Amino acid sequence: MSHHDVIVVGTGLAGLTAAARLAEGGARVLVLAKGVGATHLSPCTIDVLGYAPDRVSDPGAALAGLGEDHPYAAVGRDGVAAAIGWFTDAMRDRYPYTGGLDRNLLLPTAVGALKPTAVVPETMAAGDGSDPVLVVGFTALKDFHAPLLADNLSRAGIAARAVELGLVPEGRVDVNSLGFARAFDDPAFRAEVAAQLVARLGADERVAFPAVLGIADAPAAWGTLRERLARPVFEVPTLPPSVPGMRVFAVLRERLRRAGVRVILNAVVGGAERAGGRVSAVRARVGLREVTYGCDWVVLASGGFASGGLELDSRWKARERALGLPVTGVPTDERFRADYFAEQPMARAGVAVDRDLRPEGHENVLVAGATLAGAQPWREKSGDGISLATGHRAAELILGAAVPSEPARAA
Amino acid sequence: MAVDHDVLGDLMRGSLDHCVKCTICETFCPVSNVTPLFPGPKYVGPQAERFRVWDETSPDQSLDYCSGCGVCTQVCPQGVHIAEINTQARAKLRERTGFKLRDRLLARPDLIGRLSTPVAPVVNVTLRHGGARAIADTALGLDRRAALPAYPGRTFQRWARKHTSPPAARRVAYFHGCGANWSEPDTAERTVQLLEWLGCQVDVPKGQLCCGLPAQSNGMFDLARKYTRRMARTLAPSAREGVDIVGTSTSCTLMLKREAREILGLDADADLRAVSDGIYDICEYLLMLHDRGELRTDFRPLPITVTYHAPCQQQGHGIGKPALDLMALVPELRVIENDATCCGVAGTYGLKQEKYEIAMKVGRGLFDQIADAAPELAVCDSETCRWHIEKATGVRTVHPIEILHRAAGLAS
Numbered sequence: 001m002s003h004h005d006v007i008v009v010g011t012g013l014a015g016l017t018a019a020a021r022l023a024e025g026g027a028r029v030l031v032l033a034k035g036v037g038a039t040h041l042s043p044c045t046i047d048v049l050g051y052a053p054d055r056v057s058d059p060g061a062a063l064a065g066l067g068e069d070h071p072y073a074a075v076g077r078d079g080v081a082a083a084i085g086w087f088t089d090a091m092r093d094r095y096p097y098t099g100g101l102d103r104n105l106l107l108p109t110a111v112g113a114l115k116p117t118a119v120v121p122e123t124m125a126a127g128d129g130s131d132p133v134l135v136v137g138f139t140a141l142k143d144f145h146a147p148l149l150a151d152n153l154s155r156a157g158i159a160a161r162a163v164e165l166g167l168v169p170e171g172r173v174d175v176n177s178l179g180f181a182r183a184f185d186d187p188a189f190r191a192e193v194a195a196q197l198v199a200r201l202g203a204d205e206r207v208a209f210p211a212v213l214g215i216a217d218a219p220a221a222w223g224t225l226r227e228r229l230a231r232p233v234f235e236v237p238t239l240p241p242s243v244p245g246m247r248v249f250a251v252l253r254e255r256l257r258r259a260g261v262r263v264i265l266n267a268v269v270g271g272a273e274r275a276g277g278r279v280s281a282v283r284a285r286v287g288l289r290e291v292t293y294g295c296d297w298v299v300l301a302s303g304g305f306a307s308g309g310l311e312l313d314s315r316w317k318a319r320e321r322a323l324g325l326p327v328t329g330v331p332t333d334e335r336f337r338a339d340y341f342a343e344q345p346m347a348r349a350g351v352a353v354d355r356d357l358r359p360e361g362h363e364n365v366l367v368a369g370a371t372l373a374g375a376q377p378w379r380e381k382s383g384d385g386i387s388l389a390t391g392h393r394a395a396e397l398i399l400g401a402a403v404p405s406e407p408a409r410a411a
Numbered sequence: 412m413a414v415d416h417d418v419l420g421d422l423m424r425g426s427l428d429h430c431v432k433c434t435i436c437e438t439f440c441p442v443s444n445v446t447p448l449f450p451g452p453k454y455v456g457p458q459a460e461r462f463r464v465w466d467e468t469s470p471d472q473s474l475d476y477c478s479g480c481g482v483c484t485q486v487c488p489q490g491v492h493i494a495e496i497n498t499q500a501r502a503k504l505r506e507r508t509g510f511k512l513r514d515r516l517l518a519r520p521d522l523i524g525r526l527s528t529p530v531a532p533v534v535n536v537t538l539r540h541g542g543a544r545a546i547a548d549t550a551l552g553l554d555r556r557a558a559l560p561a562y563p564g565r566t567f568q569r570w571a572r573k574h575t576s577p578p579a580a581r582r583v584a585y586f587h588g589c590g591a592n593w594s595e596p597d598t599a600e601r602t603v604q605l606l607e608w609l610g611c612q613v614d615v616p617k618g619q620l621c622c623g624l625p626a627q628s629n630g631m632f633d634l635a636r637k638y639t640r641r642m643a644r645t646l647a648p649s650a651r652e653g654v655d656i657v658g659t660s661t662s663c664t665l666m667l668k669r670e671a672r673e674i675l676g677l678d679a680d681a682d683l684r685a686v687s688d689g690i691y692d693i694c695e696y697l698l699m700l701h702d703r704g705e706l707r708t709d710f711r712p713l714p715i716t717v718t719y720h721a722p723c724q725q726q727g728h729g730i731g732k733p734a735l736d737l738m739a740l741v742p743e744l745r746v747i748e749n750d751a752t753c754c755g756v757a758g759t760y761g762l763k764q765e766k767y768e769i770a771m772k773v774g775r776g777l778f779d780q781i782a783d784a785a786p787e788l789a790v791c792d793s794e795t796c797r798w799h800i801e802k803a804t805g806v807r808t809v810h811p812i813e814i815l816h817r818a819a820g821l822a823s
Contacts, residue, residue: 002702030731035488040435172447178438241434257748260739262731265485286729287669288687307488 003294004030004262006398007282009269009322010301010309012037013044013384014369016252017391018299021086023259025399030293031256032267032284038307038370039245039252043109043211043237045124046087046097046388048080050104050116050381053343059118059385060101069374072382074355075389077101083392084119090255095218095247096122108133108208108236110144112152112160116381121244123213123222126206126232132159134205135236136197140168140175143239144210160208165196180212181243184221194228201229211235211244218247267291269302269322277363279323297364298323299394301387304350304370312346320351320371325359328352329373347376357394366394417676424496429489430457436483436493441723441753442476445772449476452483455500456493463500472508474501476766478757478773479628480723495673498627505630513551517759518626518634524562524593531564554767558756558802560594560794567592567599571615574603579612584649586667586690588660589621590794598809601816602659602693608819609697609707614654616645623675624666628758632675639671640680647682650689657693659810661792662724662758664692669727692725694792694811698733701740710818712743715787717814720749720777720800722793723757734792734811741818747784751777754791756799771803778803790814 008019011033022029048059049072056062063077072080081101088097097119099105104116105128133153137146146162153160169175169183183189190213197207207229214221226233237244256263264286271283273292281294302309302322310327312318316335318327329352331345350373351359357366368390370377377383436452437443443451455474463469474497483493505514516523527534537543538559548555567587583606591599603613623638646656646667658664668690672678691699700706721732738746754774755761761770781789781804789808791797797808816822 002698033488034490036435036439036486037488040438041433170447174450176434176437178444182444241438246438254750257750260735262736264729264731265726266729268490287727288672308490 001281001292001294002030004028005295006030006297006299007032007293007295008299008301009033009282010037010303010369011035011263011265012301012303012307012369012387013039013042013248014387014391015299015301016249016256017083017087017388018301018368018395019261020090020252020255020259021392021395022299022398023256023261025395027399029259029261030295031261031263032269032282032293033263033265034268034302034308035265036249038303039249040242041240042242042245042384044121044242044244044248044384045107045115045117045237046084046099046119046384047115047381048101048118048385048389051379053379055116057104057116058102059104067374069352071372071375071386071390074353074357075393079393079396080385080389082396083389086392087388088119091248091251094251098122098125108149108153110149110210110236110238112149112156114156118385121218121235121247123218123235124211124237124244126234127208127236129206129232130158131232132202132205133208134201135160135162135208136193137162137164137210138180139164139166140172141177141180141210141212143177149208149236163197163200165193167192167196176241177210177212177238177243178215178241178246180210181215184212184214185216187224190221190224191228194225197229201231206232206234208234208236210238211242212238215243215246272298272323277361279362279365282323297366297398299391299398300325300351300365300367300371301369301391301394302371307370309371310350318349323365325351325362325365325367327373341379343376343379347379348374350374356397357390366397368394417678419673419678420499420676423492423673424460424499426490426492427457427460427496430491431489432458433488435486435488439482439486439752441480441482441755441773442478442769446476446769448769449473452477452493452497456483456497457491460496460500463503469504472504474504476769477501478753478755478760478766478770480753480757481727482723482752485726492673495670498674502627502630502632510629510631511552513553513763514629515631516551517762518629518631519621520589520593520625521621524566524589527562528564528566528593531562534562548764552764553762554764557762557767558798559762560590560798562593563596565596567596568615568617568619570596570600571603572617576603576607576613579607579610581610582612582614582654583696584614584616584646584654584656586646586656586658586660586664587615587619588658588663588794590660592619595794598659598812601821602812604821605812605816605819606657608821609700614649616649618645620645622663622666623671624663625759627666627670627674628760635671636675636677639666639675639677639683642667643680643682643686646686646690650685654689655696656686656690657696658690659693659792659812660794661692661722661728664690665724665727692728692730692733692792694733694737695728695730697815698736701736708740710741710815711820713741713814713818714743716745716747716784717788717790718747718749718781718784718786719790719811720751720754720796722791722796723753725792726752734790738790738811738814741814744814744818746790747786749777749780751780754796754799756795758795761799770799774799774803781806788814
């Protein structure tokens with residue numbers, strides 16, 4: 001049986017953050033995951049707290065108003081700030097972020113709603129503001145509707161109009177956002193885009209693009225367009241697949257690679273070996289085999305109901321699928337409310353933890369991300385903020401608890 | 412209770428219901444990312460599968476451009492067996508469209524090896540001589556630029572028959588695969604020498620032939636089943652004796668470990684089940700020994716730089732990258748890990764005329780990384796990938812075993 005200081009379950013933002021921070025801190029880390037995590041589906045703006053329940057302008061201050069059972073309570077404002085500092089630093093060279101806990105930016109979404117968010121890619125930051133906007137779409141990019149975005153933005157009081165370009169990368173029939181992002185890595189393609197736009201710009205318009213401005217080198221693609229168009233340019237997150245999410249995944253994955261972290265995909269964790277309050281190994285199904293991996297610590301970041309980390313069966317019984325941890329907060333009477341955007345009782349269900357992110361009865365298991373009970377990420381706009389903050393916090397707690405050295409091996 | 416239908420195969424196909432259309436597989440697919448000819452694993456897999464009724468024909472044949480690298484299954488967060496669904500569907504497609512002579516030949520590496528070895532000098536010259544190769548390639552539909560195997564004119568099996576492994580406390584059975592037997596006997600011999608140095612008595616079960624993977628990849632499932640059953644019968648006695656089986660051909664090892672059971676409907680084959688449970692990729696096995704503190708690690712310094720590419724089929728094992736952990740035990744060895752999912756060749760895919768350009772585009776990132784690193788050697792676990800990488804980069808490309816063999820001081 002292999003042995004690692006820490007096994008991290010999950011490859012979303014929480015798992016990748018925990019694994020990268022732990023490896024930097026000197027821990028031997030093994031990442032087990034069913035597949036690639038939710039970064040590819042997320043806009044990857046770090047929404048710390050957008051609504052509580054009214055729109056929040058100062059997320060750092062608003063954290064104090066959350067209940068004791070909210071995941072942020074275990075991290076605290078300083079912990080959230082530390083996580084943001086770590087993340088911003090990690091992204092600096094290849095995909096820089098800006099913002100902080102003092103002020104929420106209001107960025108347009110793909111449907112033109114304004115979303116409060118705290119820490120965002122520099123390529124998106126100019127979306128915050130009141131100057132008029134020219135929304136650029138591509139007729140071949142079927143999941144991004146520039147006129148819809150422009151209309152809704154206008155209704156929100158920001159003058160906006162749309163223009164759609166007919167450019168099609170490589171003559172493809174069906175192009176998704178990644179296909180466009182690859183095209184934007186090519187200087188010739190972005191020069192053509194800029195050339196087609198220059199004559200159509202209004203005097204003081206900012207320019208919005210779908211978030212497809214490059215995948216290998218987004219800052220370069222974004223920089224070229226700003227320069228050529230001589231005005232603020234910003235990206236708006238699209239439907240999945242999310243190019244910003246892929247950029248973040250690539251940076252964090254590369255960090256793991258450099259730190260020598262072993263990552264095993266298609267490993268479906270489904271049990272543990274326990275002694276007293278400690279987990280000494282986790283069991284996973286890999287292919288047709290069951291494999292046991294020894295460890296001193298586990299960071300469980302396998303996601304919530306959407307990612308399959310939590311499961312609700314037809315008898316209304318919820319379970320946490322990797323370690324069988326108790327799930328709290330499943331409502332017994334009113335399951336769902338008819339108003340989609342109302343507070344949904346199910347949203348807070350998850351694994352409850354103590355101030356050290358440990359579920360009841362577990363000394364060396366820490367839970368991070370969407371598996372945690374107590375938050376309503378969709379309503380609060382707190383999803384990636386919680387994932388980043390708790391993933392980082394879990395790593396700090398383990399590093400602070402003196403990782404036992406690896407067992408001696410025969411020479 | 413006897414079950415006469417293919418439960419595991421049904422589970423593979425049934426997994427398509429777990430697809431939430433997140434498109435994560437499409438973002439990782441090395442083929443659809445370089446050519447519009449392949450619309451992507453989700454599209455041809457869980458999506459198109461809903462419209463495939465076995466007695467109806469589909470006008471869409473883009474599935475043929477799937478290379479079978481398996482990356483889609485690896486990255487799927489919902490447990491959809493995309494690659495397995497596509498391999499099964501491709502076989503149905505080929506049954507309908509017929510098999511090319513080329514594909515019938517590629518599916519029989521043993522036959523080619525057996526015919527080529529006695530006349531190796533002639534074959535090697537033909538394969539490397541532009542004119543003769545061009546004629547052969549045009550006739551068959553192979554690409555004349557593709558890296559085909561060379562035939563040294565001797566086989567590993569002949570070497571193994573004359574070799575006696577000294578008795579040792581640990582016994583392992585060595586599954587060498589066709590590539591090592593006919594084209595890379597050096598790799599196989601070094602494997603035996605290294606295992607012996609590590610304190611293993613090495614059995615080489617006699618009569619090892621093709622595992623069936625190339626036939627499976629080319630859609631000839633009946634032939635593949637015949638080959639797989641025959642190979643499993645050859646190795647099963649070792650497995651039943653409790654002797655661990657180790658393989659250096661990582662794709663063929665994966666075939667016997669998992670793919671044949673999942674894809675070919677052979678899950679009920681008792682021999683295959685025994686072999687599947689007891690077979691390991693060689694690096695997986697050695698790292699397992701190391702994890703138990705049972706691996707000899709007094710390697711000599713090897714002050715060179717190598718790059719390491721974990722091939723797609725190796726990643727299909729779900730074992731991480733044990734070659735990296737093993738090479739880290741060699742003092743002064745500098746290993747640069749490549750960041751690439753597939754080199755492009757994917758077994759026999761990149762040899763075909765209509766797919767060679769795609770294979771080269773898929774591999775370009777990897778080739779550039781290797782060129783930038785300017786290593787003494789490139790390291791990769793799979794034969795066809797090594798030949799493809801070596802031809803594309805000009806850098807000699809070896810199995811990780813060769814590095815350990817050198818570091819053990821066994822290289823003459």
